[in-house]
Amino acid sequence: MVSFNYPPYIETAFDYMKQAVDSHKICGDGDFTKRCNRWMEERFGAQKVLLTTSGTTALDMSALLCGIKPGDEVILPSYTFSSTATSFVLAGATLVFVDIRPDTMNIDEKKIEEAITDRTRAIAVVHYAGMACDMDAVMDIAQRHGLFVVEDAAQGVMSTYKGRALGTIGDFGCYSFHETKNYSMGEGGAIVINRPEFNERAEILREKGTNRSKFFRGQVDKYTWVDFGDSCLPSDLNAAYLWAQLEVADEINKDRLRTWNAYYEAFKPLADAGRIDIPTIPEGCTHNAHMFYIKCRDLEERTRFIAHLREYGITSVFHYIPLHSAPAGLKFGRFHGEDVYTTKESERLARLPMYYGLSESDCEYVIEKVLGFFNGVAE
Numbered sequence: 070m071v072s073f074n075y076p077p078y079i080e081t082a083f084d085y086m087k088q089a090v091d092s093h094k095i096c097g098d099g100d101f102t103k104r105c106n107r108w109m110e111e112r113f114g115a116q117k118v119l120l121t122t123s124g125t126t127a128l129d130m131s132a133l134l135c136g137i138k139p140g141d142e143v144i145l146p147s148y149t150f151s152s153t154a155t156s157f158v159l160a161g162a163t164l165v166f167v168d169i170r171p172d173t174m175n176i177d178e179k180k181i182e183e184a185i186t187d188r189t190r191a192i193a194v195v196h197y198a199g200m201a202c203d204m205d206a207v208m209d210i211a212q213r214h215g216l217f218v219v220e221d222a223a224q225g226v227m228s229t230y231k232g233r234a235l236g237t238i239g240d241f242g243c244y245s246f247h248e249t250k251n252y253s254m255g256e257g258g259a260i261v262i263n264r265p266e267f268n269e270r271a272e273i274l275r276e277k278g279t280n281r282s283k284f285f286r287g288q289v290d291k292y293t294w295v296d297f298g299d300s301c302l303p304s305d306l307n308a309a310y311l312w313a314q315l316e317v318a319d320e321i322n323k324d325r326l327r328t329w330n331a332y333y334e335a336f337k338p339l340a341d342a343g344r345i346d347i348p349t350i351p352e353g354c355t356h357n358a359h360m361f362y363i364k365c366r367d368l369e370e371r372t373r374f375i376a377h378l379r380e381y382g383i384t385s386v387f388h389y390i391p392l393h394s395a396p397a398g399l400k401f402g403r404f405h406g407e408d409v410y411t412t413k414e415s416e417r418l419a420r421l422p423m424y425y426g427l428s429e430s431d432c433e434y435v436i437e438k439v440l441g442f443f444n445g446v447a448e
């Protein structure tokens with residue numbers, strides 16, 4: 070049996086959670102939350118990072134900070150998780166989906182500009198599988214048209230683009246610490262604020278519309294309701310669980326990369342022979358081994374492939390149903406241009422087991438069964 074995912078867990082987590090309990094401070098913005106925020110700011114070179122209750126919440130906050138209003142348009146890929154889209158819908162946006170590139174499954178930066186109208190307000194990019202989008206091209210388009218850029222870096226924690234951490238390049242970056250991500254607090258996330266003029270508004274949004282963060286820093290002598298907001302602070306118990314992982318973030322990253330590289334080496338001959346496709350690492354980027362996928366010939370072959378692995382106790386999963394063809398996508402958005410790759414590539418993709426602590430023997434077992442399928446070995 071090889072599971073698809075195990076949530077990361079580091080031994081020291083219980084100790085830290087107990088410390089939070091003993092300090093009688095388990096609500097938001099306690100000691101562990103601050104440690105996590107500071108760690109990310111230093112490690113990623115970000116001017117401000119705030120833990121949130123989820124990656125989705127971080128996206129919600131970003132959409133509001135961009136000042137999205139009903140009737141505004143947001144450009145995004147259709148091949149993504151629902152959160153990227155629904156956060157902007159919540160703010161009132163109309164979604165404009167554009168096609169992806171087949172090599173990274175990321176938004177095709179060459180198709181963004183033609184989708185811009187005088188209602189376009191923001192571009193939301195997704196760093197799929199922790200592989201960076203072409204951010205130079207995206208930022209250039211955004212600057213020329215005066216648009217916000219939100220990076221959905223839910224899968225991209227610890228990945229870089231030309232030496233810069235994903236999430237720190239656009240106006241706002243969003244991380245997820247869901248249990249399926251590289252670093253986890255059960256449910257949780259973080260917003261990276263790359264423009265200091267939004268720091269205060271972000272704190273207010275996150276703190277139920279109050280200036281409580283300022284109050285705790287002694288910058289105002291009483292706190293009050295100053296604007297609309299929401300409750301986006303996670304419990305310090307969850308932050309304590311996450312803190313244990315951030316302390317050994319490099320070790321977790323290295324462990325995942327070991328599995329990823331073993332898959333890559335093993336399947337490269339099949340890819341070179343044109344039998345399957347495997348992930349492409351964009352030039353100048355490092356990745357965090359968030360995901361290893363292979364692309365089968367078509368939907369029919371993928372269905373047989375997943376069934377084949379299941380027979381051997383290996384869980385392989387696929388995603389996403391392209392958003393533009395989903396019921397809510399039809400309601401809230403439109404696809405600009407032709408869907409050349411989004412649907413076709415999404416139907417070919419299957420993800421292999423990948424988690425911190427996946428043993429070498431399990432990894433070899435998966436490799437053997439994958440190769441068995443494609444080399445037609447009947448076992």
Ligand SMILES: *Cc1c(COP(=O)(O)O)cnc(C)c1O
Binds near residue numbers: 195258
């Ligand atoms: C996981 C994920 C999210 C949502 O994160 P949550 O923490 O589960 O809310 C958003 N976008 C992408 C691309 C994701 O993979």
